[in-house]
Amino acid sequence: MTLPEGFQVSVFAEGIKNARSMALGDKGTVFVGNRKEDKVWALVDKDEDGIAERVYLLAKDLKMPNGVAFKDGDLYVAEVSRILKFSNIEENLNNPPAPEVIYDQYPTETHHGWKYIAFGPDGKLYVPVGAPCNICLSEDPQYASITRMDPDGSNMEVYVHGVRNTVGFAWHPETGNLWFTDNGRDMMGDDIPDCEVNVATEAGQHFGYPFWHAGDVKDPEFGKDTNAEDYIAPIQKMGAHVAPLGMSFYSGKMFPEAYKKKVFVAEHGSWNRSKKSGYKVSMITYEGDKAIKKEPFIEGWLNDKTQKIWGRPVDVLELKDGSILISDDYAGVIYRVTH
Template sequence: MKSRTWTAALAAGLLAAATNGAQAEPVLQGKDAYGDWRADKPGAVRVIRPQDLARPNATPSVASFSRVVPRPSQASLQVPAGFKIELFAEGLRAPRIIRVAPNGDVFVAETRAGTIRVLRTGEGGKVATNEVFASGLKQPFGIAFFPNGDNPQWVYIANTDSVVRFPYQAGDLKARGKAQTIVASLPHDGGHSTRDIVFTPDGKRMLVSVGSLSNVAEGMGTPPGGMDVWSKTQPLGATWASELERATVLAFNPDGKERKVYATGIRNCVGLAMQPQTGLPWCSTNERDGLGDDLVPDYVTSVKEGAFYGWPWFYIGNNEDPRHAGARPDLKDKVTVPDVLIQPHSASLGMTFYEGTQFPSEYQGDAFAAEHGSWNRSKRTGYKVIRIRMKDGKPTGEYEDFVTGFVVSDTEVWGRPVGVAVAKDGSLLVSEDGNGTIWRVSRQPQ
């Protein structure tokens, strides 16, 4: 769980594939990689390393919320050369996570409405069927089909406070009966309400992400029995009081039993995904606020069982949060460094790995993540979809802008990306909850 060795060689030839033969963009490194939305464009590649971190409070902490406006008639999303993007669905109620069933139906979590919706495509790749699969749920977010494979028997839904499931047969547009409660109680209320859910490739474990209650465990107090007792009896880096079992990934068996903490110190693992090559879970993570424009980077990372990722005492390795100075020196050298650092305050949400056959072969095994957009930064970042570069199943540390164009101005945006999923035909689907739309990225015919 020590810091990884970061690659220094960033060959331009590796980057040219993203633009299907177009001239590669230069790699933005260090401070140049931070930037803001004006520098975003498909093919722009960034790499941020732990040694590139700004100092705490090097700039003031700024609250700069974007105003969501109706999608302008002239709005145009940009994708790399060799691809095209078109509207897939509209009129949805703040669509968030999207997952594709083995038969190709697209399941959409409308979190605020408490519903799960099913979209089915017809001729020309347009939505022909739009049905509410289940309603009356409590802030549903994560969706998973079980067992893995082409013939799942259940649809699992992660509410903010529980996990439920519905019997399922391929092609179902309506839930069969009432929800069966699998996990009756997840930590909830306060901040970070999203709960994502995935199953391990062997089908033996169900992983559920739970974000922290607070920004950085302010006022957490003293653990029961004192620090020495607590640290010897709990998972590495575990928190207590209102943050108990939060900022974690939890593990269960598929029946909701054998509950345990899988990993700790992940402030808000919004998007969960299983990497096909390794069978490891990955998290798309929102890091903490309040330390300035360029701290702390969000990240996308593999998650190892028993690992501790720093929150709330440390970040990106052994960097101590000044708000918890001297609180946990015993954890300083036990922090796992995340794989891929993202521009600070981008709000990285849903993620997926590409296993389709429509995109060029260089995309096989790469990941995509949706950046919902910043509020704690004077120069707006996020509001785009990024591609996480892999080589032989391992992250290079680089990421690339893949879909941009959701920002209107320094103060206004029309789209906030949330979910990414690979459709049955190999195209990429992107949801945004600002104007209630889903977009489809496909390879442009030559």
């Protein structure tokens, strides 16, 4: 891997098959969901040496439990059509309780059905529902949206529309607005449309899908008689097919001061491009809710010359000491980045 000067990468945990979304418990437990193994893990670095020496299997036989979130001692897990809650989880890692189903009315469609979840500053749980296709217009307003609900599963509502498939988001530390990644549609060519980073400033906004992509690409099937100005354009174009997933605003003290104005974005990498793109962690420098500059932070999972890959970054999680974790669902590894 290549990183900026002064940074190092080590292995925090390995053998975590299909490691995807991560969440941090109050006592430092790292919870990990996945898309293909149907399991949820907890990782514990008790001696705080940067290596998780204990791995707990919390649940199995779940339906794509990609999303994990932690609040008030409880672990929330998102399956395709429902949200589970494991109460007082850090006190019961050896013998996890049976989960409570707090919501079970999401669509059962598995195409873009795996979910990233997180609690916002308003205390609500935010849950995206991806489009059930590459490109389509569904009559169900839940599809291609980000929804939110109270922690007990009540008051579910669609927060924003026109989001094809977000698998990562975070709230701006100053404005409090929601920044989220979105994966662009396929089958329009190698270089269009761009994947996106967007910012939602209020409920009810529409981000274009399936009518417009990346703010300026009209969909050949659904864009007729529509105007780009009617939809919210991305604040950062990421490149076509790079598949941006998890993201994290840096707020720790370990990295140099300049990194307080950066957000890290994991680019999972292309699957349908003649020459691969993505397979790296990028960083975006920002001022308020504006993206100023995008540049690579970690590269090396893709050999551009041979087009061979050995890893695919998925999520970014900041630990209490200011280091960050990066999950890799291809290698089944979670990396720790320090300075």
